[in-house]
Amino acid sequence: MHPATSPTSGVSAEQAHRTPLPRRRLLRRFVAAAVAVPLLLGGAVACGSDDEAGSDGKVELSIFWWGGDARNQLTQQALELYTKKNPDVTFKTTWQANQGYFDKLATLTAGGNPPDIFQIDDNFLAEYASRNTTLDLNEYKDGGKLDVSKFPESLWQYGVVDGKLAGLAAGENTQGLVYNRTLLTENGLPEPTTGQSWEEHVAWAEQVSKKTKVPGTMDPSADYKAFWVWLRQQGKDLYSGNDLGFTAEDVTRWFELWKGARDRGATPTADVIHEGNATDITKQLVVTGKAGTSWVWVNQMPELKKNTNDELGVVAYPGDPSAQWARASMYWSVFRGGKHKDVAVDVLNFLVNDPEAVKLLGTDRGLPSNLDLRRAVSAEIDDPAMKQSIEVETKLAETFGASPQVPIKGHSKVRAELIKAAEEAQYGRLTPAQAAEQFFTACKSAIA
Structure with missing residues (x-):
């Protein structure tokens, strides 16, 4: 119930409505001054x-x-x-x-x-x-x-x-799919390559899961970097001018892609995915042995390597690599x-x-x-x-496309809301379409 109409608030509805106004005016003046x-x-x-x-x-x-x-x-x-x-x-x-x-x-x-x-x-x-x-x-x-x-x-x-x-x-930095090369070599499995489609990546990860009992890939549905690259490969973008560059339907397709991967056993369970979403670079699943890949920034390779004795490899994210760009770190x-x-x-x-x-x-x-x-x-x-890291980034630079626009105000909130919505889908609390609608609505509010 709204405080202005609460019977237990101890003040009248009129008082409850009027009292905060000076404080709000003061805050507005402070914000205006900060901008001016x-x-x-x-x-x-x-x-x-x-x-x-x-x-x-x-x-x-x-x-x-x-x-x-x-x-x-x-x-x-x-x-x-x-x-x-x-x-x-x-x-x-x-x-x-x-x-x-x-x-x-x-x-x-x-x-x-x-x-x-x-x-x-x-x-x-x-x-x-x-x-x-x-x-x-x-x-x-x-x-x-x-x-x-x-x-x-x-x-x-x-x-x-x-x-x-x-x-x-x-x-400079760019997105990189880091994988456990030692795990693949010991089990006679192929390494992922730049240019594989998203569907091919999921199929590869399913194969890794079956052969090694280690989930083939971290589920990146909560990772804005992966979502952004995927959008650009669909002819969309994260932002367009002062608005979003995608629709709720685009988000639904993204969440459905990864629901399918989870259903096939290509990814870890929701609890482990959450761990990957919440931990810092030193505890990403590719170095804790809980997934065959992690979705990171290429320059984070040295920090990852410090936390595992296994050999690591890195390629571009799946799909057309020209969707990636030379990002200013x-x-x-x-x-x-x-x-x-x-x-x-x-x-x-x-x-x-x-x-x-x-x-x-x-x-x-x-x-x-x-x-x-x-x-x-x-x-x-x-x-x-x-x-x-330098060799990989230099190689990827040969395929970089044009850069997108710099994220607009509210970007940090958009990133946080993607994690929340994706985890609702990962845990099965919402369908991909429902989670997508939640995310899209929250994004609209964040950039308003």
């Missing part, structure tokens, strides 16, 4: 002169990123190298773990004090770009100050939002209202194109975006699993 501040700052600075150094010619840039201790140390070293080559430029650095990073970035932006340079991912790039917070890097790219000529084209294009280059790919963006935008862009160019800097940063943020430097980094890597 970057707009006002960007517009105000754009009218003045750019890149005014201090009286002593010195420039200090603030830069903010998330990551662990290793990423912090590597990034600090790369920035120190920039200062060594450009003594008039220094950095005010801030970093933290992923948890709470975007809350802090939102607070800094709303307070009118965003960093000059900040790390961002495709969950939030469109949101910050739509608020006019991010600098359009196109003019620098076209003017030759930001070199993306050695990038896969679909990689730098995956930073474009509404025609503006809002973020520069700090590294994360981006560097520049604040549109910063005082030293030209210098900030030069720092971005340095981090992705300077041979010494790229060698320092290695593959911490994904495979180097610059293909020439990626090959150079690969030649010096001793880790076999990382070498394998």
Whole structure:
């Protein structure tokens, strides 16, 4: 029962209706201010002169990123190298773990004090770009100050939002189907190959299940990466403009594909599938021995390999591999209202194109975006699993298609809702059609 009409609330319906209004007005004003501040700052600075150094010619840039201790140390070293080559430029650095990073970035932006340079991912790039917070890097790219000529084209294009280059790919990643090569070899079974259809993959997984008693494949019906690639192979997409790029009927077909796989014993049981949905990369089913494959990002191969003694292989997701693209593992963006935008862009160019800097940063943020430097980094890597990741991604790059648009606001909620709906179907609590309708309705609400 609604609180305004509850007989046990202790207040009248009129009071219950009226009391929250001031609080709601305050919240609306706060949200409006949070969105308006970057707009006002960007517009105000754009009218003045750019890149005014201090009286002593010195420039200090603030830069903010998330990551662990290793990423912090590597990034600090790369920035120190920039200062060594450009003594008039220094950095005010801030970093933290992923948890709470975007809350802090939102607070800094709303307070009118965003960093000059900040790390961002495709969950939030469109949101910050739509608020006019991010600098359009196109003019620098076209003017030759930001070199993306050695990038896969679909990689730098995956930073474009509404025609503006809002973020520069700090590294590249793509989807990969990782499989247990040792399990297959010991049982005389064929390895999966790039280009197999989804139906062929399910049939292969059923064969693995019967021969080894290990379910052939993790059920990826809750995995947005797999769903997205499958949609693109059907001529659809996850998003289209500011709307969804698929229908409830498309989702039904996706869920029915995997119900059929579960019915044939090609996948684990629902409880084990849930475990795969809920655990981190170190406990994916392909390394815990509970499935013959896992659906991951290619650059996660080294972390997977640390958790198994078995040999692992990796191929593209089933279906036409041109549906996959060079995805930015994360981006560097520049604040549109910063005082030293030209210098900030030069720092971005340095981090992705300077041979010494790229060698320092290695593959911490994904495979180097610059293909020439990626090959150079690969030649010096001793880790076999990382070498394998780079080789596979380089091979897949030959078949990459055009990048999709960057996900729109609400993408994180869409991902979470897919897991919820898929598990309803996996446990048999809803039919594929019912689960699809639940997901589609929730997605509409998430992006509204």
